Amino acid sequence: MINPLPRPVARLRPLPLLAAVGTGGLLTLMVLCNAEVGRHAGPLMASLVPHATGTLAAGVALAFLRPRRAGGPAPRWAYLGGLLGAVTVMLTSVTANTALALSGTLALGLLGQVAFAQAADRWGLLGLPRRPATARDVGVMALILGGSAVIILGAGA
Amino acid sequence: MTLWVLMAVLAGALVGLSRQVNGRLALSLSPLGASFWNHLVGFLALAAVAVLAGGLLVGVATTGRVLPPGLADAPAWAWAGGPIGVLFVAAGSWLIARIGAANTALLVIAGQMLSGAALDTLRGAEGLGWRALGVALILGGVGLARSGQR
Numbered sequence: 001m002i003n004p005l006p007r008p009v010a011r012l013r014p015l016p017l018l019a020a021v022g023t024g025g026l027l028t029l030m031v032l033c034n035a036e037v038g039r040h041a042g043p044l045m046a047s048l049v050p051h052a053t054g055t056l057a058a059g060v061a062l063a064f065l066r067p068r069r070a071g072g073p074a075p076r077w078a079y080l081g082g083l084l085g086a087v088t089v090m091l092t093s094v095t096a097n098t099a100l101a102l103s104g105t106l107a108l109g110l111l112g113q114v115a116f117a118q119a120a121d122r123w124g125l126l127g128l129p130r131r132p133a134t135a136r137d138v139g140v141m142a143l144i145l146g147g148s149a150v151i152i153l154g155a156g157a
Numbered sequence: 158m159t160l161w162v163l164m165a166v167l168a169g170a171l172v173g174l175s176r177q178v179n180g181r182l183a184l185s186l187s188p189l190g191a192s193f194w195n196h197l198v199g200f201l202a203l204a205a206v207a208v209l210a211g212g213l214l215v216g217v218a219t220t221g222r223v224l225p226p227g228l229a230d231a232p233a234w235a236w237a238g239g240p241i242g243v244l245f246v247a248a249g250s251w252l253i254a255r256i257g258a259a260n261t262a263l264l265v266i267a268g269q270m271l272s273g274a275a276l277d278t279l280r281g282a283e284g285l286g287w288r289a290l291g292v293a294l295i296l297g298g299v300g301l302a303r304s305g306q307r
Contacts, residue, residue, distance in 0.1 A: 011302070011303055011304055012256060012264075012302045014303075016252055016255050016256045017302060017303065019248060020248075020252050020260070020264030020265050020267075021264055021267055021271070022248075022268060023244075023245060023249065023265050023268060024265040024266060024270070024271070024272065025269070025272040026241050026244055026245045027265065027268070027269045028268075028273050029241050029272075030238050030241040030242050030245060032276075033236070033238030034235075034238040036231055036232065036235035037228070037231050037238065039231075040230050040235075041226075041227040041228040041231065042225070042227070044203070044206065044207055045225060045228060047199075047203055048203045048204060048207055049228070049236070049238070050238035050242050051199045051200035051203055051242075052200050052239065053236055053238070053239025053240060054192075054196035054200075054238075054240060054242045055196040055197045055200050055239075056239070057240040057243050058189060058192050058196055058197075058243045058247075059193060061189055062189055062190065065189065067187035067188075069187070069190075070183065070185060070186060070187055071185045072185060073185060074182050074184070074185035074186065077178065078179075078182035078185070079182060079194050079198065080178065081175045081176075081178035081182065081191070081194070081195045082194065082195040082197065082198030082199030082200070082201075083198055083202050084171045084172075084178065085171075085195065086203050088175070090206075091165070091168040092168045094164060095161050095164050095165045095168065098158075099158060100161050104165065105165045105168070108162060108165035108169060109166070109168050109169035109172065110169060111166060111169060112165070112166035112167060112168065112169025112172075113169035113170065113173045113262050113266070114169075114173075114262050114266075115166075115169075115170065116173030116177075116262075117173045117258035117259040117261070117262040117263075120173065120177050120259075121257045125177055126177045126178060126181050127181045127184070128177060128180055128181060128184075128253060128254060128258070129254070131258075131259070133259060136301060136302075136304065137259060137260070139301050140263060140298045140299075140301045140302045141259065141263055141298075142298075143294050143298030143301060144263045144264075144266060144270075144294075144295050144298035144299070145263075145266075146294050147267075147290075147291040147293070147294030147296075147298065148267075148270045148291065148295065149291075150287055150290050151270050151273070151274055151287065151292070151295075154284050154286075155282070155284050155287065155288075
């Protein structure tokens with residue numbers, strides 16, 4: 001994964017970095033809300049309800065904000081990202097109830113997510129820019145994944 | 158066990174794949190537009206599952222209620238998960254084109270783990286030592302992402 005050619009390592013700018021970390025904070029709040037729906041109405045509703053309210057919220061926001069169309073037409077498959085989210089919910093609701101439990105499901109899920117992201121950057125999958133990893137990127141990955149594993153698996157110890 | 162491990166890893170890979178697909182859609186529409194389609198298509202798919210496997214229509218027909226029992230008891234704040242998810246998907250689509258898939262995935266994971274650890278600490282959950290070590294490693298990773306040339 002390490003780019004064999006030496007090249008300057010551009011550091012991340014503060015705005016995207018803070019936005020990304022804050023986006024992770026949103027995920028914690030979202031999981032909290034959806035789990036509360038699930039506790040009252042079951043796992044299917046825990047995913048169906050936020051998708052329904054999310055569709056409404058995004059529709060209203062689009063009507064008011066009217067963002068400018070960014071580019072040319074998108075391939076048809078690009079509209080199907082929502083299917084993947086639905087399948088993900090079904091997979092994790094199965095594995096969380098096996099011997100893997102929630103912590104194993106989370107830890108393995110992080111692994112799958114980062115492995116896919118590395119491949120996506122390396123080959124520029126699905127029409128997004130190529131972005132080969134540098135040695136610094138590998139260090140960032142080791143620290144964040146290692147720290148996450150310590151938190152997830154330490155909670156069960 | 159092997160099957161479960163594969164399923165859990167696949168679930169994670171699908172999170173990455175959906176961010177990539179939504180990121181591509183955002184290049185044509187906008188991050189908010191990509192988030193709208195993501196939620197609409199996901200809703201239709203899950204509603205189909207609810208009708209086919211969950212007996213949603215049967216439940217509506219027999220009880221006369223659209224909302225399943227129990228949902229009415231959920232507190233109002235629990236309904237905020239959808240709008241928060243809209244922001245989450247839009248932000249991911251905006252980020253992936255700017256800092257790449259790996260940086261997006263890792264920094265979002267960092268934010269999730271840091272906020273989750275803070276929440277657990279506020280709630281007085283056990284295992285403060287492990288959490289502190291994990292938080293230190295993650296902060297080190299975020300700091301390293303800020304290092305290097307401008």
